[in-house]
Amino acid sequence: MNVLQAFQDAIVNRLEKFVDKNREESRIDKSYSCDKEKRIAEWGEINGIKSRLEIVYVEGAGRGAIATKDLKVGDIALEIPVSIIISEDIVHQSDMVCFLIWLSFGVAAIVALDGTLLLEEIMQAKEHLRNHYDELVPALCHNYPDVFPLELYTWEQFLWACELWYSNSMKVMFLDGKLRTCLIPIAGFLNHSLHPHIIHYGKVDSITKTLKFPLSRPCSIGQQCCLSYGNFSSSHLLAFYGFIPQGDNPYDVIPLDFDAGELDPMEDCPVSSQTTHMVRGTWLSKNHNLFHYGLPCPLLNFLRRARSPTLHTKTITQSNLEIEIEILEVLQSTFNNMMENLGDTDPVDRENATWDVKLALEFKDLQRRIVSSILTSCDSGLKLVQNEFSRSVVEE
Ligand SMILES: C[S@@+](CC[C@H](N)C(=O)[O-])C[C@H]1O[C@@H](n2cnc3c(N)ncnc32)[C@H](O)[C@@H]1O
Missing domain, CATH: 2.170.270.10 (SET domain)
Structure with a gap:
């Protein structure tokens, strides 16, 4: 066989x-x-x-x-x-049906994104493109009006072409070893x-x-x-x-930035070293036991080290359990703040909302679902640790 x-x-x-x-x-x-x-x-x-x-x-x-x-x-x-x-870098205007994406979202959809990191990302992407447009297009239209007629190269058309390019292009490795973005x-x-x-x-x-x-x-x-x-x-x-995929996306994460605030060994003064941790919806995790709680190990270990630099052995001692309570409370408070920023379910008539507002609301629901799963895990984790703690006190 x-x-x-x-x-x-x-x-x-x-x-x-x-x-x-x-x-x-x-x-x-x-x-x-x-x-x-x-x-x-x-x-x-x-x-x-x-x-x-x-x-x-x-x-x-x-x-x-x-x-x-x-x-x-x-x-x-x-x-x-x-x-x-087609590997040219210029996307020409055509009458092809195209899905407009976030860059051209209306004000109502942008407002609906309040409290999410995506709002910031989109505003930055738009600003970046606007700078490109201002640097490039007016000069081209002025110097070569026959090739770049002003009425075709408006900001809206430029944005549309960028959206088309981002959503339809693919990276291809050619035989000369070069990676090119292509249609x-x-x-x-x-x-x-x-x-x-x-x-x-x-x-x-x-x-x-x-x-x-x-x-x-x-x-x-x-x-x-x-x-x-x-x-x-x-x-x-x-x-x-410009879309949210159906189903559980394992790559959906909430980033958490920490300032490790370590001491510079040479100068003996604090240096700001940012570390970012990623947290997924905890329904994707298999281990919800003591010391795990469905949360990412690198994040838990980072928080443990910040409280006690000695090696954490994941043994049930009262001091270890106290650290566990502390770190779960830190996470609980961080994610509670995040949930507050996301606000309650939006009071919008979803049925009649425009496509962009619907997407914005769907995205916010997804964020709430992830944060809520993390909060539930912190909560059950805390109960688990507190039970262990009470048991160890009784045994002593
Ligand atoms: C490369 S094109 C695919 C063809 C596209 N559906 C069309 O009609 O031209 C990428 C675009 O297709 C749409 N798309 C791709 N996958 C999707 C999905 N799973 N759900 C909804 N829309 C999707 C999005 O609008 C995306 O910008």
Whole structure:
């Protein structure tokens, strides 16, 4: 028996079981004809694209690709000749349907984001782009009005082009070893999933001179075939692609910055050394026992060291338990503040809200859910430690 094959089958089986449990249904809207997309697919075929996918309209995600036959692990869903990959740095204006993303969010959506770190990120990204625009575009329009007519190169159009570029481009490693950000015909129709079919792509094959999209898990005929855009948090997907993926995203984290405030050994004075820890929704953790509480070990160890520099042995002693109470209380107070900043559920008529406000509210709900799980874990952790503490006092 081929051991490697058996091993691969076992892995695929486990993957499929996991995906079955977390299945995301994509509904295909058959009323949308996708004529333009069909024409692009025909053009692609003439130009050497080999595809086992068909472009359709997927509810809630725009266009997407479904498998035209049962595809198994290792099958190539899509193969694109390098000659038709667009690697220019300039995105021209076109009448293509495009999803606007966070950069062009309205005021109401920005207001709805109050209390989240994403608000700050988006404002910074927008400012950064505005500086680029101011440095570049007016001078180009003034010096080369025939090439850059002012009416086409407005701030709104520039923002739109940036959004298009961020949400549709992919990084490709070419045969000269250079990594370039590109627009890739047909592949640009593939949507992202937390349980993607295609994970390993992005390097041009030196023999065929094509970019291949092989399957890492099977995709049945008619099923949406999804890519992984990368191991991105929902805030990144929202900021750069304009959507929040369905399901539990293991890359959703809440960053916690600490000033370690260590002493400079040479000068004997405090130096500010920032450390950042990441905390996920604690429902993703398996260990909720004493000394773990479903919280990340590096964070707990960092807080323990800050209280007692001696090695923490995770043994049940009264002094260790006192430290545990202290660090859980610190986390509880930090996350309580965070929850207060996020505020209560927003009093907005969600049904009738605009798409951007809906997304903003969905994102805030997600943040609340993560913070709330951390608070619940701190709370049950504290009870656990206090019980142990009382028991050890009685035993003494
Ligand atoms: C590379 S394009 C994919 C094709 C796109 N659906 C279209 O109609 O052009 C990336 C964009 O697709 C949408 N998208 C991708 N994955 C999605 C998902 N899982 N849920 C919702 N929208 C998604 C987002 O608007 C994103 O900016």
